[in-house]
Amino acid sequence: MIEAAVRLQKPEFLLQAEFSAPGRGVTAIYGPSGCGKTTLLRAIAGLEPNTEGRLSVNGESWLTPDTRLAVEKRGVGLIFQHPSLFRQLTVQENLLYGRKRLKKAINPIEINELIHSLDIEALLTRYPDGLSGGETQRVALGRALLAEPKLLLMDEPLSALEQNSRTKLMSLLEKFLQQLDIPVLYVTHSSEEVARLANNLVLLAGGSVTHSGTIGQVLGALDSDLSRSDSAFSVIEGQVSEKQLPGLICVECGAGIELQVPRSDGGYESGARVRLRIRARDVSVCLEQPQRSSILNILPAIITEVGATADNGSRIVKLDIDGRALLSKISEYSVQHLGLREGQAVFAQIKSAALL
Amino acid sequence: MPAADLTALFITLRLAATTTLILLVLGTPLAWWLATTRARGRSVIEAIIALPLVLPPTVLGFYLLLAFSPDGPIGATTAALGLPSMAFSFWGLVLGSVIYSMPFVLQPLQNSFAGLGTGPLEVAATLGAGPLDRFISVVLPLSKMGYLTAAVLGFAHTLGEFGVVLMIGGNIPGQTQVLSIAIYDHVEALEYSRAHWLAAGLLISSFLVLLMIYGANRRVHLMRSA
Numbered sequence: 001m002i003e004a005a006v007r008l009q010k011p012e013f014l015l016q017a018e019f020s021a022p023g024r025g026v027t028a029i030y031g032p033s034g035c036g037k038t039t040l041l042r043a044i045a046g047l048e049p050n051t052e053g054r055l056s057v058n059g060e061s062w063l064t065p066d067t068r069l070a071v072e073k074r075g076v077g078l079i080f081q082h083p084s085l086f087r088q089l090t091v092q093e094n095l096l097y098g099r100k101r102l103k104k105a106i107n108p109i110e111i112n113e114l115i116h117s118l119d120i121e122a123l124l125t126r127y128p129d130g131l132s133g134g135e136t137q138r139v140a141l142g143r144a145l146l147a148e149p150k151l152l153l154m155d156e157p158l159s160a161l162e163q164n165s166r167t168k169l170m171s172l173l174e175k176f177l178q179q180l181d182i183p184v185l186y187v188t189h190s191s192e193e194v195a196r197l198a199n200n201l202v203l204l205a206g207g208s209v210t211h212s213g214t215i216g217q218v219l220g221a222l223d224s225d226l227s228r229s230d231s232a233f234s235v236i237e238g239q240v241s242e243k244q245l246p247g248l249i250c251v252e253c254g255a256g257i258e259l260q261v262p263r264s265d266g267g268y269e270s271g272a273r274v275r276l277r278i279r280a281r282d283v284s285v286c287l288e289q290p291q292r293s294s295i296l297n298i299l300p301a302i303i304t305e306v307g308a309t310a311d312n313g314s315r316i317v318k319l320d321i322d323g324r325a326l327l328s329k330i331s332e333y334s335v336q337h338l339g340l341r342e343g344q345a346v347f348a349q350i351k352s353a354a355l356l
Numbered sequence: 357m358p359a360a361d362l363t364a365l366f367i368t369l370r371l372a373a374t375t376t377l378i379l380l381v382l383g384t385p386l387a388w389w390l391a392t393t394r395a396r397g398r399s400v401i402e403a404i405i406a407l408p409l410v411l412p413p414t415v416l417g418f419y420l421l422l423a424f425s426p427d428g429p430i431g432a433t434t435a436a437l438g439l440p441s442m443a444f445s446f447w448g449l450v451l452g453s454v455i456y457s458m459p460f461v462l463q464p465l466q467n468s469f470a471g472l473g474t475g476p477l478e479v480a481a482t483l484g485a486g487p488l489d490r491f492i493s494v495v496l497p498l499s500k501m502g503y504l505t506a507a508v509l510g511f512a513h514t515l516g517e518f519g520v521v522l523m524i525g526g527n528i529p530g531q532t533q534v535l536s537i538a539i540y541d542h543v544e545a546l547e548y549s550r551a552h553w554l555a556a557g558l559l560i561s562s563f564l565v566l567l568m569i570y571g572a573n574r575r576v577h578l579m580r581s582a
Contacts, residue, residue, distance in 0.1 A: 047478050071481040078482040084475055088497040097493075098483030147483050 002027075002151070002183055006043050006053040006063070015039050019202045019212040023058045026177050026184045028198035028215075030191075030226070036207040037187040038081075041153050044185065045078050046071035057151050057183070077144025077152040081160055083136045085128035091139050092124040098147025111146060117176065118142045134165030138172070145180075152177075152184045158193065173197055195235045195277035196356040220318060220325045222307035227316050227327065232280035234327045236353075242270045248296070249355060251276060255322040260296040261355045268355070275356045280316060282351040283328035287338055289347050297350035301326065303342055306335065319348050326350075361554060363530050364538040371446070371534060372514040375453040379461040379510050380503065382454075387465035388491075408456045417523025420452050424524065444526045449534075452520040461510040468502025469495065501573060508569050512562055 005018040015036045021027040029037050043051040046062065046069065055063040062069045085094050095115070099106060115121055118138045128136060137157050144152060157173075158166045174196055177184050186197060194201060194215070201218040203211040205225050211218045218224065219234055226232055238253035248260045249268055259276060268274065290298060299321050307316035309332050317340060319326045326348055340346070390398060408416060423430040424443035430451075431441060442448035472495060480490045496503075518536040525532035527541070535554055542551035 045482060047481070070486075071478075072484050072486050074482075075484070076482050078479070080475070080479070082475075084479045086476060086479070086494065086498075097480070097485075101484035101489070143483070149482075 001059075002055075002057050002185070004044060004053075004055045006040070006051050006055060008039065008043050008048055008051045010039060013207050015043065015207040017043075017204065017207070017209045019209045021183060021185070021200050021202065021212070023183050024181060025199035026186050026197050027200040027202060028194045029185060029187045029202045029204055030189065030194050031204035032225075033189060035204045037189075037204055038155055039207075040204065041078075041155050041185060041187050044151075045076045045153055046074050047078075060150065075148070075150040077141075077147060077149035079137065079140050079144060079152070079154040079157045081156040083128065083131075083133070083160075084140055085131075085136055085143070087128050089127075090124065091120065091126050091128065091131070094128065094139060095124075095143050095146055098143060102148060104148075114142055114145060118172070132165060133161040134169050137161070137169060141176075150182060152180065152182055154184065154186045156187055156189070159188075159190070170196060191231050191233055192277065192354075192356065195233065195275060216325060219327070222305055222316050222318060222327075227280070227307065228310045230281060230329075232316060232327050232329060234278050234280065234325060236276045236278060236324050236326070238274055238276060240268045240270050240272045240274060251355070253324065257299060257322060257324070259350065259353055261353050276353045277356055278326065278350055278353045280327035280329035282353070283319075283326060284349045284351070285317060285319070285328050285330060285334070285338065285340065286347045286349055290349065293349070295349050295351055297353065299348050299350070301346055301348040303340060303344045303346060305342060306340060319346070321348065358550070360529055360533075361538060361550065364533050364535050365554075367446070367531075367533065368515060368535040371449055371453060372511045374450050375457055375514045376461070376507055376510040378450070378454050379458060380507060383458070383461045383465050383506065387462050388469055388495075390462070391466045391469035405462055406459050409459050413456060413517070413519025414523055416456060417452065417520040420448075420455075420520070420524045424448060443524060444528060444532060446532060449521055449525045449532055452524050453514045453517060456517060456520050457510045457513045460513045461506040464502050464505040464509060465499070468499040468505075472498055504572060505569055508565055512565050515558065515562065 001023045002021040004020070006015065008015040013036060017036070017040050029040060031037055039048065042048045044055060051063065052065070053063060054065070055061075061067070062074055086097065089097065095111075096106070099111070115124070118141060120135065120138050120142060123131060123135055123139065128139070131139065158169055161169065170193065177197060186193070188194060198215050200213065201211070201215045202209055203218060203224050203226055211221050211224045215235060219226070221227060236253050236259070238251040238259065241250045241252045241258070243250040245260060247263055249263050251259045251261060251274060253259060261276065301319035301321045303317055304320045304325075305318040307318070309315050313332050314329050315332055315335050317328045317330060317335070319328055328348060390402060421443060422428050424441060425431045426435060426441070431443070434440070434442060442451060476494050476498065477490050480494045485493060516536060517534070518540070521532070521534055522537060525534070527533050527537050535558060539551050539554045542548070542554070
């Protein structure tokens with residue numbers, strides 16, 4: 001369990017963040033640029049000496065009003081946005097830098113396993129200056145984990161990469177981070193990274209936490225800046241089914257719910273667990289079931305909540321599809337015209353869903 | 357080469373080496389402080405250290421001589437401790453040279469430290485390295501060029517010292533007579549061929565030393581851009 005209530009006055013803004021997150025799994029810290037995400041991460045790492053308040057990680061107290069544990073005693077793994085390998089050391093020496101400082105024997109088998117799972121065996125004798133962005137971040141991740149941190153902090157680790165290595169590293173992180181037995185705090189402003197990697201979500205705006213909880217709880221909160229913005233989205237989990245339609249992948253989401261998504265270039269085996277990110281603006285609401293539509297994903301739903309009108313005249317409507325929450329963004333006019341209200345049975349039309 | 361000139365050469369090298377060593381040791385924490393502090397006093401300290409760059413060496417030598425005199429602060433201290441006077445002594449020359457060559461050692465170190473940025477140190481801290489460990493394992497290896505430049509400049513600048521030495525060291529052969537002053541003596545005595553030996557020797561060795569630094573700098577740049 002991570003419990004944080006920190007306060008930090010910077011020349012440009014005030015960080016005043018309070019949240020808690022589970023002691024395992026990935027918690028994304030999400031918000032627009034300049035909202036203080038990186039500063040919050042640095043404060044948690046202990047790199048901002050003027051941080052006040054309280055912070056404890058899995059029962060260990062790192063910051064109280066009277067005490068402050070030094071960075072090097074906290075045991076945090078920190079992955080920066082920009083390359084941070086020591087350029088005077090080879091990849092192997094970089095990997096062992098933190099490990100050597102642990103008062104503990106080095107177990108070569110365990111190290112080799114990690115090197116293998118990060119696919120960096122071929123780089124060991126090279127120097128950081130010649131590595132690609134994706135390789136650099138994988139080595140940095142390995143170096144951080146070999147030091148056996150109690151908390152892994154990642155500050156937009158994919159944002160400095162070009163599209164191709166970004167996609168590759170994201171697939172690796174997706175599997176890798178879930179297997180760790182330490183908590184991960186992952187700062188990002190990409191909804192795709194949130195949808196793919198996170199179990200929990202902390203929303204940050206203007207230096208303060210507005211919402212925190214499981215990804216479902218937070219995405220479903222209609223009063224958040226995220227829900228009111230154009231990038232509001234929902235995440236639905238499912239399993240790739242054996243059924244094949246031309247150009248489509250069929251995902252079973254349980255309780256007989258089935259969604260068709262375009263077959264992307266990456267092949268998915270049937271039975272694979274996947275997450276679907278569905279943007280609220282791609283979901284519309286009909287009172288009657290549309291017939292003969294090009295939109296394939298039409299599901300019966302119940303309106304559970306109708307949000308307030310946003311500045312741009314749109315409203316967010318929260319739908320329940322057999323226990324799964326789905327957000328729909330429609331115009332204020334449509335809400336009135338159709339007379340939408342809580343508890344009403346409708347049909348949700350999903351124009352597109354991205355397989356993650 | 358006559359024995360007197362050899363002695364002068366030996367004293368000069370010993371003075372330059374001692375001065376450089378002292379400056380590297382003292383300069384490391386001071387340059388680190390200057391490179392990282394945001395304290396207000398910083399510009400005052402920087403200005404004081406840079407003074408020898410703009411002052412005539414005789415000014416520095418004059419004040420040092422006053423300080424070394426029995427009534428001066430340094431002279432009174434050495435007398436109270438039962439030590440010999442620093443005026444006209446080798447250690448007096450070392451003190452003068454340390455002050456005189458300080459900017460040449462400090463500035464390359466300070467630039468080198470400032471150029472590192474906070475990133476590598478923060479990474480090292482998260483990986484469990486304490487402050488001293490961070491300095492040794494991260495700052496020193498990344499500042500190699502800075503140390504080389506500082507050492508060479510400090511050494512070479514001390515070799516070429518004249519005014520300060522003349523003011524506080526006098527010109528005692530075998531004790532405080534350094535090369536630059538020996539050359540001056542030879543010229544005064546119209547012994548041009550002996551002056552040539554020493555002058556040309558200094559010229560060539562200084563050129564070689566500078567060539568070495570610039571060559572090493574270039575290699576580092578080439579390596580980084582490769």
